[in-house]
Amino acid sequence: MKKILLSSIIVIIGFTFIGRLSYLQIFSSSSTQILEDTAIKAIYDYPERGYIYDRNGELLVANQPAYDVMVIPREVKPLDTLEFCSLLGIDKTKFTDKLKKARVYSPRLPSVLVPQLSKEDYARLQEKMRKYEGFYIQKRSLRYYASHSSANVLGYISEVNEADIKKNPYYIQGELTGRTGIEKQYEDYLRGIKGVKYIQKDRFNRVIGPYKEGTMDTLPEQGKEIHVTLDKVLQEYGERLMNGKRGGIVAIEPNSGEILALISGPTYDPALLVGRERSKNYSKLHYDTISKPTWDRALLAQPSPGSPFKTLNALIALQEGVIKPETTIRCYNGFYVGNKKRGCHCGGGLRNMNSGIYKSCNAYFAGTFRKIYDKYPTTDEGMDVWEKHIKSFGLGDFLGYDLPTGRKGRVPNKAYYDRVYGDNRWASSYIISNAIGQGEVSATPIQLANMTAAIANRGFFYTPHIIKTISGEPIEDPKYTTPHYTTIEKQYFGPIIQGMADVYTKGTAKWLQIPGINIAGKTGTVENYTKINGVRTQLTDHSVFVAFAPVDNPKIALAVYIEHGYYGSRYAGHIASLLIEKYLKGEISRIDLEKRMLEKTLDAEYAKPYSGEEFKINEYVW
């Protein structure tokens, strides 16, 4: 016993140590993560965020310096607080409060005392800064907006949150990321790649030199400048026309799918979301739940398309061979669904395809729609065929454009009606409203613009997109360069386009003619309802207009949707015509239309449902 006592102790100690060391070094070791090493500090070198230009090389977004007043609490010496506070533009209690917070965070590390000084404050402060030990000014880069338009489509940047960091380990606390719009979509290009320097620290957090002689350090990669397809002039003009109106406008170049304008009203100055007032402004915009300025109506609103949808039904009827352009249908100032009469504004009489379109006859399209269904033995089959045609125009689908928000819209189908009415408990009379773009069908403005582009191109469209070049390199993504063909053959577009052109010459929009430009368009007046105190109440119709021009060689196709603007030819038609003229001619000849649009607002209309009083809708005078 006494002879082996010491040997056993030696062996036991040996095993204990090996066990403890394997626990420390094998099972709990986390040495692989360089950033978790407290002895190494990573210092990041942030590249400048890429600029954003419009299609003509006009600057939209750049960067501006901002100046944060920083404090290292431990180094602060007694100072003339009163004078310093007046220089900073804050009061004394706020100052001491901030200083205390900074000290709690860390006495040794810098904290922000006053963020984002204005240039003027900075200039005043700069010379006197030496007097205040422990304080210094740190330069930061903020977004600068060369255009006060396009807030929603450009998007904004903000600090990353926990979820962002989890999703993409590139980011660390305090960094910025594109939050919406183009800033979000093209974040990876705009951001660039930050450079990193690893610094070896000692236990007092002092720098003692580069880690591994800097062999692991990287240089920052500049953010890429991008050109977007927007036309700054058109965009700004459109926003001016939207003064006091809610709605969305999307303009597309038909032969490329490039988005020329993407406007949502009401809008706001993107510069509001930069700088010291940012959070105050953001709350104001975000919590405006009535006019919803941050809600991009061009991409997210999904009203019924209204009469522009008739053009698709006409195309389907021709493709299916159930009608000829000359076929006539009589309008009795309306049409009958069972015993119930539905109204029409066209004036009544015999309608063929041409007059049906330019007079927007409801009876003609109800008849056409019935013919499509009657071709097939069951409504189910008719429905399938109809749905296939409609969807080939990109409706009922996200479309695949390069912006981070969107809605699918709705193309009702068998499954939908079976769900709503019960299996086989519906017939073509239930769905007749779709003939005139009312009822269950709905679409976002960008879908309507894309549909219009497909008509302008006589049967195909390119996926709408906002990116034009990155670092000067044109985008050759096949996603944006491959045409998507509709199920309608090219030959059937002629009569429809003629009808749309006649809308301007002798139809619903003849007061909107632009001298020298052949425009094809279609008005839409969309009935809509809301609930006021739980009661389904009809509101003034939405004003919708789709158009493209010139008819022979379309350069622009657009859709305008104005909430509660009444007739399609009123607000939407005016705005569409003006935008086309602005884009194609660069100047406005119809000053009368322009003046009307710049002055007239719909504020009174929008106030009606909230007035708590009885109100009239669809008032004739305007």
Add this chain to the structure above:
Amino acid sequence: MSGKSVLKRVDWLTIFIFLMLITIGWVNIYSSTFSDSNSSIFDFNELYGKQLFFIGVSLLAAFIFLSLEAHFYERFSSLLYIITMVLLLGLFLFGKTIAGATSWYDLGFFNLQPSELAKFATALALAKYLSDIQTDIKRTKDQLFALLIILIPALLIIPQPDPGSAIVFLALVFVLFREGFPLFYLGIALLAIIIFITTLMFGTIWVSISLALIIATFLLVKKSSFKVPILPLSLFFIITIVFSLSVNFVFENVFEQRHRDRFSLWLRLEKDPEKLEEIRKTIGYNTYQSEKAIESGGIFGKGFLEGTRTKGDFVPEQHTDYIFSTVGEEWGFAGTATVVILFTILLLRLVHLAERQKSDFSRMYGYGVISILLIHYFINIGMVTGIVPTVGIPLPFFSYGGSALLGFTALLFIFLKLDANRLNEWH
């Protein structure tokens, strides 16, 4: 006897391990004190340069220890003991204070730490006394005298203050146990330690309950023929509980806060994360940082001169008492396991050598050497890895420090000389 023949008979395995440990130790001292790549390794202004000088001196001393007449050590052991005790006493008058401890003589070019010399001197004196034909370890008087030999240096060193070095001498009781000191005492000491620790961790109530359960189990499984010693057993039970209660009392009322903190750190008693963080920043700072440094080394370490925590001086006293954390960070588990295995082989080899001695003196001295090396090795690596409370003593052959290296070299090589000479012994 010529120097040539001693080199033939000396145990080369031990010397080989000794050289390996010294080399590995120096490499790590170099890494932990390295600051400027332009200096030569012989730069005596740098700590690693100084240590290289001490290694040279120690190797020279080792050769001298091997060359001296074997009987010299036995003959002069009492004198050596008395001289070192006088040196320890002299510290109270002429000592130089470094880092709060008056443990050194300032010799100008070198600070001498007599407590390091006292280690092998005491081991020699103890062996000499116990091997004396007139000493009987079974006799209480002789037991007490042997303990006195151990305690004198310990008591002289405690007030320096250097309690760590004082503990080392207590390890020499292993020599007594080897020579017939009743193991019963060791059992009592072990039990006391277990009760001390368990009381702190789980409280008196759980200790009593567990003890009662153990006794009950024992009574249940005992052979029916076995007569239960009721009175001693009850006495044992009561004493244990009283001891457990006194542990609480001593811990709360006699210990100072810093002692309490050390124990609560060691036994992981503190669960409140805020207080834990506080302990990590104050009393537990060294242990926490050294554990983290070792942990960060992983399996294969970060490589020579690549230890970020070593470079950043995160572990204070890293080149002396915490040198093992450098091994852990830069060489990983591969390195630390190697060092532990080397120490284990060395110690087992020394046990083997001690047991083959014909002379009682040599054997007892051998056990003294093993006890001293073992306690250093156990406490040091245990402390650095956080399983033993913080006691500042060096890791033999590793830690920076001339006196310590010289002391350990003397300790080892005197024994190797005795071993080489064992065939000439006639008792």
